[in-house]
Every structure is written in C-alpha cells, then in structure tokens.
Amino acid sequence: KAGVTQTPRYLIKTRGQQVTLSCSPISGHRSVSWYQQTPGQGLQFLFEYFSETQRNKGNFPGRFSGRQFSNSRSEMNVSTLELGDSALYLCASSLFPTVSYEQYFGPGTRLTVT
C-alpha cells in the first residue's frame, strides 16, 4: 500500500509570509504527527492529530498550527515565517495515537525561508 505522502517536497518562502504543508497518511491510519527537523535542534515534535482533534502539542509558538480532515489528511500552517523556520518538516502516520510510536514517516517538505 502507498506510504505517507507530503506535498510539496520543496518550498521557498520569504520572511513574513505564511505557508501550508500537506500530509496524506497511509490508508487506514487515523493519527498524524508533525515534526520539524533542523541540523541544530534535530527532530522536534510539533503536534499530533487524531479524528480531527489535536491530541498533543510540542513546544512551538502559536505561529505553528495544524488541522486534520475527516479523511485523516492533515495540513500544517506556519504564519509570519522567520528565517529560523527553515527546516525539513516531516509527517508521520500511525493507526491509533496510543500506539503512535509505530509511526511511518513521509519524505518531508523542505522549507527554505529567505
């Protein structure tokens, strides 16, 4: 079956703009988590959605938000982009949140803020 897909794969934005990233989980998976990966901070948890509800949130400012649709697809939004938001944004899906450690990652969206 198809894996986790993320679109777009690459994105270049200007400081102050906003961006929306999309994630389609593996068919049947209802939980979607988002991570930010940077060379300096490594992989950092952003938030997790299950059944269209945010279940968990990492330590990121309110400029980072997300949502999940009824078909389990998820989007994350970053408003008022800063240079430090340049990163690889990874989405991971799992069947249920209580077993969310069995996550399958997508290839990521590389965001560059100039």
Place this chain on the structure above:
Amino acid sequence: GQQLNQSPQSMFIQEGEDVSMNCTSSSIFNTWLWYKQDPGEGPVLLIALYKAGELTSNGRLTAQFGITRKDSFLNISASIPSDVGIYFCSGFNFGNEKLTFGTGTRLTIIP
C-alpha cells in the same frame, strides 16, 4: 525541546566492520525505537523495544533496552554500503505520548 544524547555523532568505518552506537537520557522511557534516515527521505523504523533488558534483532541489527530504562544500544554487524545514513534513537513515554529523538549518529563507510 528535549533531546536524547546519542553517541557517537559520526562514525567512519570500513565495509565489513561492526558498529555500535548508544543513546542515553535523564528520563525513563517506556519504549525505545531506532530509526534510519537516508538523504532526502523520512526516518524508517528499524527496531522497537518494549521492555527493560530486552534484546531484539532485525537481520544484522541488534538493539537493547537498558535495564535502567534510560538508555539503549544499537549494534550493526558486518556493515555493508547500504548501511550508510543517519541513525536516530527515540524514546516514547506513555505519560505524555510523545516521541523524543536523539541527535543522530551519521554512519559513513570508507571504501
């Protein structure tokens, strides 16, 4: 954010050599996981450990869940070129249901 201490940061080895890396934390975890990430891809789950003291193998990979629940080890035997990549440990805590990742070990195989 919180990170796990993973060592070494990088390794340069010859094909056929065995590899060992470890991960330590100041916090207790309920589950330890090891991932591998290739360039341009997301992490791929290699091994999951669910019980303190557990030793689990996946082909040439062997990982152990430390007795104290604060550390884990990954060994790769007889390395091959496709083992090149970045290996991440991660700990899962049932209390906050979050995955915390290590800083990664970059494995390079010298021809």
